[in-house]
Amino acid sequence: MRVVVALGGNALLKRGEPLTAENQRRNVAIAARALAPLAHDYQLVISHGNGPQVGLLSLQSAAYDEVEEYPLDILGAQTEGMIGYMIEQELGNLLPIEEPLAAILTMVEVAPDDPAFGNPTKPIGPVYSEEEAKRLAEERGWSIAPDGEHWRRVVASPEPQRIFEMRPIHWLLENGATVICAGGGGIPTAYKPDGTLEGVEVVIDKDRASALLAFELDAGLLILATDTDGVYLNWGTEQARRIERTTPEQMDQHEFEEGSMGPKVEAACDFVRRSGGRAVIGSLSDMQGMVDGTAGTQFVLE
Amino acid sequence: MRVVVALGGNALLKRGEPLTAENQRRNVAIAARALAPLAHDYQLVISHGNGPQVGLLSLQSAAYDEVEEYPLDILGAQTEGMIGYMIEQELGNLLPIEEPLAAILTMVEVAPDDPAFGNPTKPIGPVYSEEEAKRLAEERGWSIAPDGEHWRRVVASPEPQRIFEMRPIHWLLENGATVICAGGGGIPTAYKPDGTLEGVEVVIDKDRASALLAFELDAGLLILATDTDGVYLNWGTEQARRIERTTPEQMDQHEFEEGSMGPKVEAACDFVRRSGGRAVIGSLSDMQGMVDGTAGTQFVLE
Numbered sequence: 286m287r288v289v290v291a292l293g294g295n296a297l298l299k300r301g302e303p304l305t306a307e308n309q310r311r312n313v314a315i316a317a318r319a320l321a322p323l324a325h326d327y328q329l330v331i332s333h334g335n336g337p338q339v340g341l342l343s344l345q346s347a348a349y350d351e352v353e354e355y356p357l358d359i360l361g362a363q364t365e366g367m368i369g370y371m372i373e374q375e376l377g378n379l380l381p382i383e384e385p386l387a388a389i390l391t392m393v394e395v396a397p398d399d400p401a402f403g404n405p406t407k408p409i410g411p412v413y414s415e416e417e418a419k420r421l422a423e424e425r426g427w428s429i430a431p432d433g434e435h436w437r438r439v440v441a442s443p444e445p446q447r448i449f450e451m452r453p454i455h456w457l458l459e460n461g462a463t464v465i466c467a468g469g470g471g472i473p474t475a476y477k478p479d480g481t482l483e484g485v486e487v488v489i490d491k492d493r494a495s496a497l498l499a500f501e502l503d504a505g506l507l508i509l510a511t512d513t514d515g516v517y518l519n520w521g522t523e524q525a526r527r528i529e530r531t532t533p534e535q536m537d538q539h540e541f542e543e544g545s546m547g548p549k550v551e552a553a554c555d556f557v558r559r560s561g562g563r564a565v566i567g568s569l570s571d572m573q574g575m576v577d578g579t580a581g582t583q584f585v586l587e
Numbered sequence: 588m589r590v591v592v593a594l595g596g597n598a599l600l601k602r603g604e605p606l607t608a609e610n611q612r613r614n615v616a617i618a619a620r621a622l623a624p625l626a627h628d629y630q631l632v633i634s635h636g637n638g639p640q641v642g643l644l645s646l647q648s649a650a651y652d653e654v655e656e657y658p659l660d661i662l663g664a665q666t667e668g669m670i671g672y673m674i675e676q677e678l679g680n681l682l683p684i685e686e687p688l689a690a691i692l693t694m695v696e697v698a699p700d701d702p703a704f705g706n707p708t709k710p711i712g713p714v715y716s717e718e719e720a721k722r723l724a725e726e727r728g729w730s731i732a733p734d735g736e737h738w739r740r741v742v743a744s745p746e747p748q749r750i751f752e753m754r755p756i757h758w759l760l761e762n763g764a765t766v767i768c769a770g771g772g773g774i775p776t777a778y779k780p781d782g783t784l785e786g787v788e789v790v791i792d793k794d795r796a797s798a799l800l801a802f803e804l805d806a807g808l809l810i811l812a813t814d815t816d817g818v819y820l821n822w823g824t825e826q827a828r829r830i831e832r833t834t835p836e837q838m839d840q841h842e843f844e845e846g847s848m849g850p851k852v853e854a855a856c857d858f859v860r861r862s863g864g865r866a867v868i869g870s871l872s873d874m875q876g877m878v879d880g881t882a883g884t885q886f887v888l889e
Contacts, residue, residue, distance in 0.1 A: 306657050341654060342665075345644075348651035351713075352643060355608050359669050363644075366668025367661050369692050370774055370786075377751070378783040387755035390671050390690040390767075411653075449679070453689035456762045462755055465692075472672055481680040484672075 287328040287458065287504040288576070291495035292316055293511035293549075294334035296569040297368070300512070304341045304411070310371055316510075317375035319572040324380055324463045330454070330502060331372060332495045335364035335469030339488055340410020340438060347425070357440065358473050358484025365390055365468040372465050385462040392449045392482070393471025393489050393497075399443035407442035407488045408432050432545070441487040442548075445471060445494040451501050458502070470494040492552035500560050506576065507556045509549050510569040515582035516541070516550060530583045533558045553584040561586050589630040589760065589806040590878070593797035594618055595813035595851075596636035598871040599670070602814070606643045606713070612673055619677035621812075621874040626682055626765045632756070632804060633674060634797045637666035637771030641790055642712020642740060649727070659742065660775050660786025667692055667770040674767050687764040694751045694784070695773025695791055695799075701745035709744035709790045710734050734847070743789040744850075747773060747796040753803050760804070772796040794854035802862050808878065809858045811851050812871040817884035818843070818852060832885045835860045855886040863888050 296316060302308045323329050342360045355363075369388035377386050405428040413421065418429045418436030430439045448454075448471060457464045470489030474482050492509050499507040515527040518539065533554035541547040546566075553564035567574075567581020574580025598618060604610045625631050644662045657665075671690035679688050707730040715723065720731045720738030732741045750756075750773060759766045772791030776784050794811050801809040817829040820841065835856035843849040848868075855866035869876070869883020876882025 304654050306655075306661050341651075342647075344653075345647040345651040349643075349647040350650075351646075352606050353608075355669075359608050359672070362668040362672035363665040364668065366664040366666065366671070366692060367657075369668070370661070370664035370694070373692060374694065374776065374784055374786070385752075385754045387752060388692040390668060390675060390692075392672070392676065450687075450689060452687045452762070453759055453764055456758055456764075457755055460754070460758045462758070474676065482676055484676070 286506065287330065287502050288323060288506045288508065289330045289332065289495055289499040289502065289504045290320060290323065290508045290510055291492055292331065292333040292569070293509065294336040295512040296510045297333060298337055304337050310375070313368075313371040314375045316569055317372065317379055319569050320376055321379040322573065323576065324376065324384060328458050329463045330458065330498065330504070331463065331465045332467040332491055332498060333368050333372065333465075333469070334491045335361065335368060336407070336409045336488070337411070338364045338368060339469060344410060356484060357486045357488060361469045361472045361488065362390065365472065369465045369468050376463070385460070386465070387457050387462045388465035389450055389453055389457070391467045391471045392474045393445045393467070393494055394447040394449065394482075395443040395473055395475050395485060395487065395489065396446055397475045401443040402441045402487070405439040405441045406430070407440050407490060408437040409440055409488055410438050412437055442490050443473075443487055445489050445497050448494070448498055448501060454502070467491065467494045467498050490548045490552070492549045493555070496552040496556040499556050499562070503560070505562050507553065507562065507564040508572070508575050509553060509564070509566045510572070510575075511549070511566065512568060514568045514571060514580065516546060516566050520546075528582045530585065532585060532587055536584075557584045557586055588808065589632065589804050590625055590808045590810065591632045591634065591797055591801040591804065591806045592622060592625065592810045592812055593794055594633065594635040594871070595811065596638040597814040598812045599635060600639055606639050612677070615670075615673040616677045618871055619674065619681055621871050622678055623681040624875065625878065626678065626686060630760050631765045632760065632800065632806070633765065633767045634769040634793055634800060635670050635674065635771070636793045637663065637670060638709070638711045638790070639713070640666040640670060641771060646712060658786060659788045659790060663771050663774045663790065664692065667774065671767045671770050678765070687762070688767070689759050689764045690767035691752055691755055691759070693769045693773045694776045695747045695769070695796055696749040696751065696784075697745040697775055697777050697787060697789065697791065698748055699777045703745040704743045704789070707741040707743045708732070709742050709792060710739040711742055711790055712740050714739055744792050745775075745789055747791050747799050750796070750800055750803060756804070769793065769796045769800050792850045792854070794851045795857070798854040798858040801858050801864070805862070807864050809855065809864065809866040810874070810877050811855060811866070811868045812874065812877075813851070813868065814870060816870045816873060816882065818848060818868050822848075830884045832887065834887060834889055838886075859886045859888055
C-alpha cells in the first residue's frame with residue numbers, strides 16, 4: 286500500500302519555539318522516529334509544511350538590504366531544500382543504508398484567476414502581538430490575520446491544480462524509495478499567457494497539495510499529522526469532543542477554522558471523496574494508531 | 588550517452604551583478620537555452636555551483652537577528668532548492684511537456700579528518716575591498732582570501748567521498764528524465780563516531796562533486812561550464828594561450844589558481860583518469876562546440 290504523510294508546520298516546530306536550526310532538527314528527528322516503521326512497511330511519501338520557515342526566510346531576505354527581497358516561489362523552493370534535507374538525513378539515520386530515500390523538488394500549478402489571490406488566508410512566519418502585526422502590515426504592505434491569541438502575516442493560498450513531477454515521483458516509488466516531495470504545498474507556479482511557467486507570490490496549502498498528491502499516486506491512506514490528536518467539535522468550549530470516525534458527508538455540516546483545521550478537514554474530505562481511500566488527521570505521536578485506525582480522526586467514504 | 592554538465596557560479600551570475608532573483612533567473616534562462624538541445628540528444632545530468640548564493644543566504648541569515656545564523660549545510664540545502672527550481676523551471680519552459688525533469692536533493696559525504704578543514708580555500712558570497720574584507724573577518728571570524736582584484740570570504744572545501752542519492756539518480760535517468768543534482772557540490776555531511784550522518788560547515792567544490800557524479804554514472808562526457816572559453820597557460824600575461832586539447836599527464840606540469848581554475852582542472856583530470864571518458868572546460872555559450880570537441884579545453888586520456 287502507498288501511504289502519504291503530510292507533516293504539519295506544528296509537527297515540525299512546537300508552538301512558540303524559536304525557529305533555530307537546532308530546534309527544527311530536533312523536531313524533525315522526532316518525526317523521523319514516527320515515520321521510520323512506515324518507511325519499512327509501506328511505499329511511503331512524505332510531504333511537509335513550511336509556514337514558519339518561509340516566513341522566516343522572507344524576514345531574513347528582507348533584513349539584508351543590499352539585495353532586494355526574494356519572492357515567495359523562490360523562498361518556497363529554499364524551504365523544500367532545507368526541510369527536505371533535514372527529513373532525508375534524520376530518517377536516513379534510522380533506516381538501513383539499503384533503503385533508499387529521495388527528496389525531489391516539486392512545482393505545483395495554480396490558476397492565475399483563482400479567487401484566493403484576492404483573499405489572503407495562509408499564515409506564514411512568526412506570531413506577533415496585534416499592535417506589532419498592524420505596524421508591520423503598514424510598513425511592509427502585509428496582509429495580517431488573527432491566529433489563536435496572536436496575529437500573523439497571511440498570504441494568498443490558491444488551490445493546487447497539478448503537480449508537475451508526478452512521473453519522477455512514481456519512478457522513485459516503483460524502485461522502492463521513500464520519497465519526500467510537495468514540501469510547503471509545492472513551489473507555486475502558474476502559466477503566463479505566452480504558455481511559459483513562472484513562479485507566483487503565494488503559499489499553497491500543504492494539506493491540499495498532499496491530498497492531490499495522494500490521489501494522483503492512488504494512495505490507500507493519507508495522514509495529515511499535526512500537534513493535536515484529531516478534529517474537535519465545539520473546540521475551545523467545555524463541550525469539546527474529538528471526532529473518532531467520520532465521512533465527508535457528515536463533515537459538510539460543520540465549519541472549521543480557516544488557516545488551521547479548516548484546510549485539513551477539507552483536504553481529508555476531498556481525498557476520501559475522490560479516491561475512496563482513507564484519510565486521518567491526528568498527532569504525529571500517534572502515528573501507528575493513525576495507520577491502524579485507532580487514533581486521530583478517521584475519514585472514510587461511508 | 589550520458590553527459591554531466593556542471594554550471595559554474597560565474598555561468599549563473601555575471602561577475603559584479605547583484606544577486607537578485609531577477610538577475611539569477613535571466614542567467615539561468617540563458618543556461619537553459621544552451622542545455623535544452625542536450626536534454627533532447629543525451630541522458631543529461633545538470634549540477635551547479637552555489638558560491639555566491641550560499642554566501643548571500645549566510646549574510647541574510649546573519650542580518651535577521653532574532654534567530655541565530657543557520658549553518659552551511661542547511662544554507663547549502665536552501666541553495667539546492669532555489670537554484671534547482673530555477674533550472675528546472677527555465678529548462679522545462681524550453682522542452683516539450685513529455686520530457687520529464689527532476690531536481691533531487693543531494694547529500695555528499697566528506698571525511699571528518701580531511702586536511703581541507705584546516706585550510707579554507709573555497710570563496711563564497713560577494714566580493715569586498717581588502718579593507719572591508721579584513722574588517723568582516725575580524726567581526727565575524729571569517730577566513731578571507733584574495734579573488735582576482737577583490738577579496739572574498741573563504742570556507743573549507745574537503746574532497747567529496749560519496750554521493751548518497753546515486754540509486755535514485757540512476758532510476759530517474761533510466762526512465763528518461765533530465766536530472767538536476769549535486770547542486771553546490773552537494774549538501775556537505777560526515778559520519779559521527781556513533782555512525783549517524785550530520786551536516787558539516789563547509790562547501791564542497793561542485794566541479795569535484797560533478798567529476799565523482801560523472802564517474803559513478805559512467806558518463807562519457809563531463810562538461811565544466813564557466814564564463815571563460817577554456818584553460819589558459821600564462822593567464823594574465825601577453826603570452827596567454829588557450830589549451831585546446833590536453834591529457835591529465837600534460838596538465839600535471841602546470842599549476843592553476845586555487846579556488847578558481849585549479850579545482851576545475853583537477854576535477855577534469857580526475858574524471859578522465861578514472862573513467863577514460865572525455866572532459867571539457869569552457870564557456871557556457873560554446874556548449875555545442877564543447878560537446879562536438881571543437882571548443883573549450885578538451886581533456887582526454889591520450
